[in-house]
Structures are given as structure tokens and as C-alpha cells.
Amino acid sequence: MSAIDIHTRSGGSGGPVLVMLHGIGGNAAVWNRMLPIVGRRWPGRWVAADLRGHGRSAHAPPYGYAVFAADVANALGGQDEEIVLLGHSMGGVVAMALATGWFGIGVRHVFAFGVKIGWTAAEVAQMQGLAARPAKVFESRAEAAERYLRVSGLAGLADPGSPEALAGIVEADGGFRLAADQGIYAAVGPAVGEFCRAANAPVRLAAGEADPMVSLAEMQALDPQAALLPGLSHNCHVEAPERVWELFERTLEG
16 A cells, blocks of 8 residues: 545645644535634645545545555655644544654644544444445435535534535536545544554644533543533534634644
């Protein structure tokens, strides 16, 4: 298995470089509401990636935390600037993996939010079952967009006709399907704590107060200074990007 060329969006110039990594089933468009803030307040270059098998990147199994990390490191190339990683959900685990130094890039800081830490055997088996199912083809773009919003946790946060929703679907077989490869669901599992403990850069964990994926106690077992964002849920970067960014900035300053 070798790294592939993944699709990225970027802006700004110079360093440090901010790399934004989405959660499972998502793509770089989940950062759309945060990008205006990034443009105003980040001093260097920024990169938002579609991980392998997601968005506009190739469907190319195998999928896994380390595979995704290798692709991102390949996309960044030989950066001389400092790298700061902002990762949501599974993207936070990929950020921790990159911070280990195993992938040849130097990471200054990781801010990971909404990361599911505790995985039961039943949950892993359920995700592997999802990965084995054939992708469903919908007759209309609207049906596919609505399904994407549901599975990505964005239902009620984005309209089916929004750029965020349309980035999650593609035309296929005379209809429309989700842009992400069904096989990506096999990527998740219980290695989260191992990557966090192996990171060679500070890792700050956070989550929305109402996030069903993770508790404060689970986060504090890995990061005693982990934080909750009151009133927010799993996709807090879509719900309230300014509040997520403020906590991210305070973390870097601290």
C-alpha cells in the first residue's frame, strides 16, 4: 500500500500551516463555516483535506487511521513550517497519528474534538458490517443529500441543497450515491488512546457538551485539561465555529 494523492483545499501563505481533518464519512466542506474565521485569524497557510475514500479523493482501500495519516503527510510534502492539526472525530485520531512523528512531519500542536475514544466489540462489528454493504444509489440528488446529512450528523445543520450537503454526494449508475466509499467504516476502532499517548506534540481534547460519542471523563483520562463546549453536540464546528475557534486559539496560547 502506498500513499495516494488526496484532494485538498488551501489558502493563506507562509507558516505555521494549519491542517483541518474531517470525521468519518465527511469531507473538507464540513469546514466551510469555519474558513472565513481561519482567513481572518490564522497567520499562515491552511489546508483542508478529503481523506482517502472520502469526498473528491480516490476510493482506494485499505482504510485506517495510519493510512489516512500517511496520505496527509504525503500531501504536505517536505514542509519547513510548523504544522498545527485541527481534527474532528476520526480526523482527530488521524491528527494524533500524524503527531507521533512516524509519518515524517513535525507537528507543533493537535486540537482534536468530538473524538470517540471508547469502542466496544459490538460497535466495531457494527461498523465493519456497514463497510461490507453495497453503496445505495438514490434516484434523486435531494434523496442522496438528505441521506448524507443524516449519516454525517449534519441533519438540521445544513440544507440538502447547500454546498456542504452536495459535497457529500456524487452521480453514479444513473442516480446519486454518497461520495464516501462504503468501506471507510472499517477504519474505526479502539486504537485511539494508543495514538494519543504516542504523540510527540501536545494534544488537547474537546467536545460538545451534548456529544453522544464521548464523555468528559473519557477525554480526561488522556488529557486532564480536556474541555466541553456548553450547549453544543458532535458537529460543534458547524454549529458554532467561532466558539470552537476561540477554544482552539486559547489552547495554542496556553
